[in-house]
Amino acid sequence: xxxxxxxxNQILIPVVLLPVWLVLYHYLEPIANGxxxxxxxxxxxxxxxxxxxxxxxxxxKVLMLLxxxxxxxxxxxxxxxxxxxRKALEGKPLFVGNIMASTLGxxxxxxxxxxxxxxxxxxxxxxxxxxxxxxxxxxxxxxxVALVLLFGLFGxxxxxxxxxxxxxxxxxxxxxxGKLKLEKWVEPWVYDIKAGNLEMEExxxxxxxxxxxxxxxxxxxxxxVWIYIVIGIAVGAGIHxxxxxxxxxxxxxxxxxxxxxxxxxxxxxMYSNAAGIIPIVQVLLEKGASLxxxxxFMMAVIGLSLPEAIxxxxxxxxxxLFTFIGIVATGIMIVGFLFxxxx
Amino acid sequence: xxxxVLGPGCxxxxxxxxxxxxxxxxxxxxxxxxxxxxxxxxxxxxxIKTPALVIDEKVIFYGxxxxxxxxxxxxxxxxx
Numbered sequence: 187x188x189x190x191x192x193x194x195n196q197i198l199i200p201v202v203l204l205p206v207w208l209v210l211y212h213y214l215e216p217i218a219n220g221x222x223x224x225x226x227x228x229x230x231x232x233x234x235x236x237x238x239x240x241x242x243x244x245x246x247k248v249l250m251l252l253x254x255x256x257x258x259x260x261x262x263x264x265x266x267x268x269x270x271x272r273k274a275l276e277g278k279p280l281f282v283g284n285i286m287a288s289t290l291g292x293x294x295x296x297x298x299x300x301x302x303x304x305x306x307x308x309x310x311x312x313x314x315x316x317x318x319x320x321x322x323x324x325x326x327x328x329x330x331v332a333l334v335l336l337f338g339l340f341g342x343x344x345x346x347x348x349x350x351x352x353x354x355x356x357x358x359x360x361x362x363x364g365k366l367k368l369e370k371w372v373e374p375w376v377y378d379i380k381a382g383n384l385e386m387e388e389x390x391x392x393x394x395x396x397x398x399x400x401x402x403x404x405x406x407x408x409x410x411v412w413i414y415i416v417i418g419i420a421v422g423a424g425i426h427x428x429x430x431x432x433x434x435x436x437x438x439x440x441x442x443x444x445x446x447x448x449x450x451x452x453x454x455x456m457y458s459n460a461a462g463i464i465p466i467v468q469v470l471l472e473k474g475a476s477l478x479x480x481x482x483f484m485m486a487v488i489g490l491s492l493p494e495a496i497x498x499x500x501x502x503x504x505x506x507l508f509t510f511i512g513i514v515a516t517g518i519m520i521v522g523f524l525f526x527x528x529x
Numbered sequence: 530x531x532x533x534v535l536g537p538g539c540x541x542x543x544x545x546x547x548x549x550x551x552x553x554x555x556x557x558x559x560x561x562x563x564x565x566x567x568x569x570x571x572x573x574x575x576x577i578k579t580p581a582l583v584i585d586e587k588v589i590f591y592g593x594x595x596x597x598x599x600x601x602x603x604x605x606x607x608x609x
Contacts, residue, residue, distance in 0.1 A: 268578040268592065295592070299539030300579050302568050307577030375569070384575030384588060497537075500568065 196397040200257070211250055218243035241423040244339075248415055251338045252331065253404055259293075259330045260403025264396040266294045268304055269384075271321070275313050280364045283317035288356035291324025292349075298326060298494055305501055310381040315372065316364020323514055324356035327489035331411055332460035339468050344477075347525070352485065355517035362513050371506035411461035418465020425469050435474030440529075445479045446522035450515050453486025457494075463487045477529050482522030490514055530560045530607065535571050535591075536580035542566075545580045545594050552600040560604075 222228050222242060228235040271290045275283060296304070301322060308318040328349055337345040438445050463484055470480045490511060499507055534549055536542025546564055553560050565571065565583075574583060578592030582600075584607035595603070 272577065295578075297539070297541065299537055299541065300577070300592070302537060303571050303579050304577045306568060306572045307575075310572065379569055379572045381572045382575035384591075 194394070196394045196401075200397065200400075207250065207254060211247070214247055214250075215243055218246075237423045241419055244419045244423070245416055248335060248338045248419065249408070249412060252334045252411070252415070253408055255330055255334045256407045257400040257404050260400035261396045262293055263295045263403070264391060264399040266290070268294060268296070268300070268307070272308060272311055272313065275308070275317055275321075276311055278313075278317065280314060280316055281361060283314060284320040284357045284360040284364070287317045287320035287360065288324040288353050291321045291356060292328045292353075294321075294325065296325040298497065301494070301497055302500055305498075306376060306379060307381065309372070309376055310379060314364050315369055316360045316362075318360075319363045319510065320356045320360025323359055323489065324352065326494070327356065327485060328352040329460040329488060331407065332464060332484075332488065335415070335461065335464040339464070340471075348481070351481070351521045351525075352489075355485070355489070355514060355521065358520075359510075359513045359517050363510065366509070368506050368509060371503040371509075373501050373503060376501050411459065414459070414461040415465070418462065418468070422465050422468050422472075425473070430473070432474040438470060438475035438479045440476035440478065440526040445476070446482050446519050446526065449479050449483035449522065450486045450518050453483045454490045454511065454515060455492045456487045457491035458487050460488050476526050478522040478525030478527070481525055482518050485518045485521070486515065489518065530558070530585050532560050532562045532604075532607075533565050533583040534562065534580060535565045535574060535576055535583060537568065537571075538566050539579075541594050542580040545582070548594070548597045548600055549582065552597050552604055555597070556601055556604055558604060 218239060222235060222239045223230060226238075228238065271287075271294045274290065275287055278286060305318060305322065308321070309315070333345050333349065336348050436442075438449065467480045467484045470483070471477065495507060495511065498510070502510065532549060532553070534542060534546045536545065542564075546562070549562055553562060571579065571581070574581065574588055576588070576591050580594065581591035582589045582603065584604070587607075589603050589607060
């Protein structure tokens, strides 16, 4: 009876849970401190206490933030779909199209295994190659899990920097690819496909459905990434007190000019999800690596990868594939140099 | 009836195929299940987000992995 009522009025669940979330989040630090100092009765001055306190406070904090943001993003995403994005992009000129494609890339649900069907669908409906690339670059690079982690661990400024530079790279790279007119390097079979026109009535979504979509997103994403976050924070906590603070400065510091290209060169073939890479970035930053170099490394790892290149090879000839990787890598390097220069 | 699972072969498509097989078995339907991973074929159905389910040449849904119970509902609707 009660369960049925809740199923029909899903909105009540977040309405009840949100205040609990807020109160808990607000008092999390005193609770964590109280647990470590008063219940475990650990010595406040030792390194091991600080490492444990860091872990006990950061893990629930980041997981709480993650749950909330993934839930909200899940609801927002239910308003977008690949089809609607495609319709919105049809007939848009290059520059405006790049901006729109990059922005839509953030909110449109996307999985890298859909990259080829999506690429084919976009190209078939006449969306310019450069605009298609803006979407394909923004969609994996600007990731809500990464956003939450950056926000939780470094504050809103870093999170904002991440989103705006990610957008810049996607717009810039797509625009350059569009200007270079590289259509001749797309595999010819792409243009021979007679793509079907999918006439499906869109399923009507009630707000209840959207809230359900939010819960589904939380279940799927949090279940997948929580372990990386716990391990990452554990490593971070361990290194917190034991590795000298300027350990990374000698090879990832801002005065080492080649640190940015080196970070990108190392990061491009690597593949990791955002949840796995950010705790590493946190450790790098804490130990003296500069913001620009760390950001470049992170973006190279999550934005470009060998598996993705292999997938894209099916539709792109080598010159276009390498141009794509080259331009995105250049964009990431510009961001890296810029931040090393400013901060 | 012919059931096609469309998808290049990532986790989602594998999960969908497994669930479809379970649903068909539990409903005791007389159906043949095919896995389509050819991009040209996928595009011909107009799919831009995988995985997708096609029953007797009609696209039922795309871009999601429903639960076994939800799949049963789709299959029952597909039979009629």
